[in-house]
Amino acid sequence: MDTIAIPTPNRPINATVEIPGSKSITNRALLVAALAQGDSILENALFSDDSQYFAKCLENLGIPITLNSHHAQIQVSGKGGEIPTQQADLFVGLAGTAARFITAMVALGNGEYRLDGVPRMRERPMGDLLKVLQTGGTTVNFEGNPGFMPYTIYGQGFAGGHIRLPANQTSQQLSALLMIAPYAQADTTIEVEGTLVSQSYVQMTCRLMADFGVEVNQNGENLFQIPAGQRYQPRNYTIEPDASNASYFFAAAAVTGGRVRVKYLTKKSCQGDILWLNVLEQMGCQIEEGDDYTEVRGPKQLQGIDIDMNDMSDLVQTLGAIAPFATSPVTIRNVEHIRYKETERIRAVVTELQRLGVTVEEFADGLKIEPSVITPAPIETYHDHRMAMAFAVTGLKAPGIIIKDPNCTAKTFPDYFTRFLQMIEN
Template identity: 45%
Template sequence: GYPPLALHPAAIKLNEPVTVKGDVSSQFLTALLMALPLLDSKSRVEVQGELISRPYVEITLNVMRRFGVEVARREWHSFEVPAARYVSPGKIYVEGDASSASYFLAAGAIGGGPVRVEGVGRDSIQGDVRFTEVLERMGARVSMGDGWIEAAGGKKLKAVDMDLNHIPDAAMTAAVMALFADGPSTLRNIGSWRVKETDRLAAMATELRKLGARVEEGRDSLRISPGKLKTAVIDTYADHRMAMSFSLAALGGVPVRINDPGCVAKTFPEYFSAFASIAAA
């Protein structure tokens, strides 16, 4: 029931729909959708419960379409996968990672900026590009073009109350931005944080308190009331996004030490070098 798993060749035939829980992680669904065309037969996936992180599923469907497999979606409850083979599109543009872009855009909003991120823009197929909506709600100036996004601040950020179920990774960036807001911010519908690299709800609450915030941890929400920023040593729980998110606290003018910074190697090994380059600019 847990790794390591031993996988053996088998003849797989589906005589009934595959069911998958949708309220824990969208990754189970996206993995199935990508694998099912390899069966060379029609199949159907039915989702149990409310499907979270829907933009990530949309990315998967978009890329499958580009490789010749058109999946029919009935709302977000079931997916019909045809008996089709993947076909190379010949050329395909791979965007930069919008989740990683969120840290630099937030830095622009917090530090004044402007900071421009290239490789992802207004026509992105990634759900986390909607982090720009959080930036705008918090008072940042955001501009976008073909393949770039730019953010700038200069004024005190505004507190927000937002449902961030659709951008759970970038929501972590918003949580640290809340330290710089003009009042309490509430991030809602982020219960999927509890089953990530660590229990991110508990971890985020703990580390934000070290920096002087008052934090109320709900079952699937955080209410963050900023206080006077304090020097802190931040634990990362072997979670790359904890390390990258909390680096933004240093823009408040207080020293912040990040334990185990090497955990960022999972997705962005050069993160701290890149962050230092804009912090020194």
């Protein structure tokens, strides 16, 4: 499909939905399972472009992977921190987690590993992670701009020791180092310099490491200590539904004054984006939580909000897409780092809202969106899955929204529009 027209229902949404497994947890579980000794089975794993690029990289490194998409199951035969292949060409597409996690992982190996991705991936920041590896004795050969793909890593083990790492653009580089640190040659202390963005994703990493048998000692927000010699234990592991992807379905209830229940996802989730429920509550929604579900009921009209979204920045587009329907302005702050994501996300949201006739003010670390009447228009998605998924929600309230390149959702949610349209039809 080149485009998809979003139907605007003449009634509130009323649906119960299931969401595939979390991308962030799936890719972290793939890495730690690959470093464990023995077989792990990941249940409710996400099958999407990002996770399949990751799995293919592991296969190319000599880690046996068995994919069962019908049962949403992945078996990983970990090699205890060893990387069997001594030479590999690894392609990560536009998967930031795969790019950062695989880069760190191959430093543990004893070989020559080339990494590359699509053109936009070549623009995304990798330099801070690579500097840490280089300081520890890893050789990196850049084919283009230093600090960016493509490059070749000559692995010879990870030294560990005391590491200083800026994490103001992405937390994925910190997560990558945390996950390989148990296999370092010495105890590792990571000191984060400056402001750590997306802290909830780092906590997710630490929680998953603990689930596989490795402890991280954290002192304050910016100091992490990982004793060497710990080893991940293979296990069967069930992955939570993706809270980021659930946000669009919860937003559908919010914007139409309807009811949407997402099964198997609760506020006990380890994902920071579960905080989206608090945002909706502040905007006037009612939240009901059961043992194995969460339900959102939307108000007659949403209220505006002024919010710091640093710790749930993947949801900026979701909030931006419903903000014009609020009774007062919506202001989003402290998310400058999303300018370095799949696209320049602040600029993309501002551009598309303005295309719809919305009054928007852009500033360095966020934007302010005024209540506005929507003018029908086709939405550019910039090869960014979250632009397509978020602005589809706008079309539930405003007729005439067309999403260009809807297939870009394959990055994290291949059948998003199938499930989205089923929700409308319920």
